[in-house]
Amino acid sequence: MGAVKNKRMPRAVREQQMLDAAVRTFGQRGYRAASMDEIADLAGVSKPLVYLYLNSKEDLFTACIRREAAALTSAVRAGVHQGLPADRQLWEGLRAFFTHTAQNPDGWAVLHLQARTHGEPFATEVTAMREELVAFVTQLIAVAAREAHREPPPPERAEHEVAGLAEALVGAAESLAAWANTTPGVSAKQAAATLMNFAWAGLGNLMDGRAWNPPKS
Amino acid sequence: MGAVKNKRMPRAVREQQMLDAAVRTFGQRGYRAASMDEIADLAGVSKPLVYLYLNSKEDLFTACIRREAAALTSAVRAGVHQGLPADRQLWEGLRAFFTHTAQNPDGWAVLHLQARTHGEPFATEVTAMREELVAFVTQLIAVAAREAHREPPPPERAEHEVAGLAEALVGAAESLAAWANTTPGVSAKQAAATLMNFAWAGLGNLMDGRAWNPPKS
Amino acid sequence: MGAVKNKRMPRAVREQQMLDAAVRTFGQRGYRAASMDEIADLAGVSKPLVYLYLNSKEDLFTACIRREAAALTSAVRAGVHQGLPADRQLWEGLRAFFTHTAQNPDGWAVLHLQARTHGEPFATEVTAMREELVAFVTQLIAVAAREAHREPPPPERAEHEVAGLAEALVGAAESLAAWANTTPGVSAKQAAATLMNFAWAGLGNLMDGRAWNPPKS
Amino acid sequence: MGAVKNKRMPRAVREQQMLDAAVRTFGQRGYRAASMDEIADLAGVSKPLVYLYLNSKEDLFTACIRREAAALTSAVRAGVHQGLPADRQLWEGLRAFFTHTAQNPDGWAVLHLQARTHGEPFATEVTAMREELVAFVTQLIAVAAREAHREPPPPERAEHEVAGLAEALVGAAESLAAWANTTPGVSAKQAAATLMNFAWAGLGNLMDGRAWNPPKS
DNA sequence: CATGAATGAGAATTCATTCAT
């Protein structure tokens, strides 16, 4: 069982305990495999109470997604200090992102794996967060362009490219994180640096129009 | 329902029909949410036949993973022609990758999302495929370095850097593919181009020693 | 259907109802042929409740065995009054045994037939009860020998002979009980008398050294 | 797999192979737990052939019972030589019985455990065999009475008593056999002698009217 | 605020049995 079975706690506290238990369970077992029984047990309450506060499994999962998404985006925002040069801002953002996800593996699993793997009510929830992060990167690019005294790329063209870039970055980051964790002699910081390098060069090229051009065929 | 109704087919054929149905169902619903009933229905056979040929849900899922992994790696291999310059080879590989995943969205969902989201028997299956792709990319990077007549960096340092790059590239490709599949208006070729651009610049920079260096803090 | 319909009973009560239904069903149909559906119906509850309280078919069967074994051994013990002469004690024990098995034919079928017919988790359960009965009989035989003021045979030889007799007696009682239960016109008392007669004569002969000796061949 | 998969054998041979496999499987797994698949496999034939020759699981089981019952009764008859004194005949009969059942544990399990544990079509089958054995013992008692120049007990009274005795004997024999098998220092022959003693003394008493009488209570 | 008691609906898996060849 999880928390000590304290009787009579204010609702807000109980709800957080439930969400803690739910995030942990969903993250480790997956949405379908997680059972309300296990979650209630882990939270140290009875099942009916979970239903009373959070309505249904679907709603509970949604609540998890929202809480974890909010936590992640604020962690990233909190890590970045306006006024720094753009590359430094990107670096700090990446670092905050990696730190937070590493410290909340279950929350990250919920956001990245479970929420995307289980159909429509949930995928939409994550999209909001994703868009927020993309917006943040987009803005950084604008800043970088200004610093370089260059015109930012026309928004239309940029949109897809930046979104794709964000996807690529997250995927690369995940891969690198897993790889760094399992390869001796590679530190998290080194992995982050590799990624930053990768990203910064790519960004630079894109903004300069110095693109690699596909052959005709 | 899927195949034309029923009637006495040789085992090999039936098995493929079942795998087709299973990949589709697993890819769309997820491992847990997919029911053997639905799969059997979609394959146009009765459930017992599915069990007779493929033993269990777990085995069926594993068979799906293996088939799709094999299909993907051969598609990539088939796309690449030895003898071309390295950038061209990378481009062809990426294109083959994105094309294949775009044409087999369910298969890709099985490999990228479902197999990784559902515990141990399955995650290991995908690892093999992943390693094959990483090895392929690693080798391409080596070729590229040779072509550029540049001095290879001291082996120790290089090894990790190249491996990290390969990991990052594959991870980025995986994420991008999923994104391209679910984002209307993004073609496989565009996705490939985005990534290629991104990657090539990063590769170039790194090989030139023009690396971005993390601040001290 | 068994109990009066349904409605909110304390767990202990429900569990006994379930065990009643299970013993009846297992005893009549056999372990494999009995279905959890039928048991739940007979108990007047839904299947999930049976699983909630008793875990699995195997556990349910084990619980039946234990309950019936305990009931039988206490019935036998309760029937015997210390201080009586040995033949009288044996007689009371046998009577209690046959009476109890006659009144609980399903329980006896579970113990004697089903538990022994269905593999390892169960056979072991019955062994404990059996050993208790054998110990009880063994001790009675010793008492009888003392009462007869006869020289006990040299311990080494005696030990095996007494143990063998006790085994034989218990086995005979077990078979007779099953037979009496299924043969009309045979009362528990008659069965007990037949066996007592049989046993007492054999015991007397053996203790007098009037043994039947196998031919050489 | 059992027999080498010989093609094209005459029906009679195949049938015996099937019955061999069936007896083994039924004896070890029990009637319900034995699957036609396993039996067919063990016999080295396809399932449809089993159905072609033996119709159904029920019929197959019945055929097993009949074959094993016949084998057991003829073994006992063959062991006994008319003309010997009655005690000697009983001894030989017991010996033949123990020998045969020890050498055919699966067949004996089918007859003694499975057939009696699984409802009506089968129980009746065994009854025939049982009656034959009881008749054999009854006749021996008559012989013994004649030898002792005593009147045999009036048939009516005898019937139940003798049947009960037969039951008790079988039960005792089984117990002893199991006990002898698991207790070091006890040979099968000793066990048989213990039983013979037990039985012979009991028989003598019964025929003499020297019965142990239950108290009034 | 909190829970013990209870269930409808569905999940995976197995099995005896039949057809068409």
Place this chain on the structure above:
DNA sequence: AATGAATGAATTCTCATTCAT
């Protein structure tokens, strides 16, 4: 004489969800 292909009908077990207190 023999079999590969196929299924209807159970069976065990799980789960999200609700009452009554």
